[in-house]
Amino acid sequence: MRSGIDILVGTPGRIKDHLQNGKLDLSKVKHVVLDEVDQMLDMGFAEQVEDILRVAYKKDSEDNPQTLLFSATCPHWVYDVAKKYMKSRYEQIDLIGKRTQKAATTVEHLAIECHxxxxxxxxxxxxxxxxxxxxxxxxxxxxxxxxxxxxxxxxxxxxxxxxxxxxxxxxxxxxxxxxxxxxxxxxxxxxxxxxxxxxxxxxxxxxxxxxx
Missing domain, CATH: 3.40.50.300 (P-loop containing nucleotide triphosphate hydrolases)
Structure with missing residues (x-):
C-alpha cells in the first residue's frame, strides 16, 4: 500500500485500522463496492462502514466515488442504505423481481420426507x-x-x-x-x-x- 495500489479488498475493521494508523489514503478513491451489504450491516458493521465512507465522501459533492452495493436479499433497510450512500439517481438491478426467491432453472430440486x-x-x-x-x-x-x-x-x-x-x-x-x-x-x-x-x-x- 505504501507504493500505491489500484484495488483494495478488505474487511471493514481492517480497513478502519489502516485509516486510523495513517497507512491508508482514500482521498482519490473512484469506486466503492460493498459486497453482501445486507449481511455486513446486519452483523453490526454499519458504524465501521460509515466511518470509512465518511473519509472518502464529501457531503453533496458530485465528485464522490461511484458506489455499488451487492446484496443477496433486499430488505427495506438495504434501500435506505442505498439512498444514504449513493446519488439520488442511482440504478437498481433486481435479478429476482416480484418473486420472493428465484432458483436456477438448470438445478433439480427434491424434497424427501423422513424420520x-x-x-x-x-x-x-x-x-x-x-x-x-x-x-x-x-x-x-x-x-x-x-x-x-x-x-x-x-x-x-x-x-x-x-x-x-x-x-x-x-x-x-x-x-x-x-x-x-x-x-x-x-x-x-x-x-x-x-x-x-x-x-x-x-x-x-x-x-x-x-x-x-
Missing amino acids: WSQRAAVIGDVIQVYSGSHGRTIVFCETKKEANELALNASIKQDCQSLHGDIPQKQREITLKGFRNGTFKVLVATNVAARGLDIPEVDLVVQSSPPK
Missing part, C-alpha cells in the same frame, strides 16, 4: 444415487454438533469432513483446499459455508433440515 433417526441413512443414499463415488457434495446442517456427527456417520460411504465455526481458520482453509482439490468428496458444513465461497463442480447440495 429424524433415519436422516443420516437417507442422506447417505441420496449422495450415492445423485452424486456417486466421484461427484462432490455439500451437506448443510443447522448445528456444529450435527455437522460433526453426520461427518462421522457410517451411512456416508465417501470420504467426508466437517466445516463449522469451532474449527480454527487455518484448518478450515486446509479443509476447503482439500475439497476443491478432490482429496475428499463430501463436505458437511454449517452456514459458515453458505456464502462467499467459490467451489466449482459441486454435483449435489443437501440441506439436512428444511431451511428457515
Whole structure:
C-alpha cells in the first residue's frame, strides 16, 4: 500500500485500522463496492462502514466515488442504505423481481420426507444415487454438533469432513483446499459455508433440515 495500489479488498475493521494508523489514503478513491451489504450491516458493521465512507465522501459533492452495493436479499433497510450512500439517481438491478426467491432453472430440486433417526441413512443414499463415488457434495446442517456427527456417520460411504465455526481458520482453509482439490468428496458444513465461497463442480447440495 505504501507504493500505491489500484484495488483494495478488505474487511471493514481492517480497513478502519489502516485509516486510523495513517497507512491508508482514500482521498482519490473512484469506486466503492460493498459486497453482501445486507449481511455486513446486519452483523453490526454499519458504524465501521460509515466511518470509512465518511473519509472518502464529501457531503453533496458530485465528485464522490461511484458506489455499488451487492446484496443477496433486499430488505427495506438495504434501500435506505442505498439512498444514504449513493446519488439520488442511482440504478437498481433486481435479478429476482416480484418473486420472493428465484432458483436456477438448470438445478433439480427434491424434497424427501423422513424420520429424524433415519436422516443420516437417507442422506447417505441420496449422495450415492445423485452424486456417486466421484461427484462432490455439500451437506448443510443447522448445528456444529450435527455437522460433526453426520461427518462421522457410517451411512456416508465417501470420504467426508466437517466445516463449522469451532474449527480454527487455518484448518478450515486446509479443509476447503482439500475439497476443491478432490482429496475428499463430501463436505458437511454449517452456514459458515453458505456464502462467499467459490467451489466449482459441486454435483449435489443437501440441506439436512428444511431451511428457515
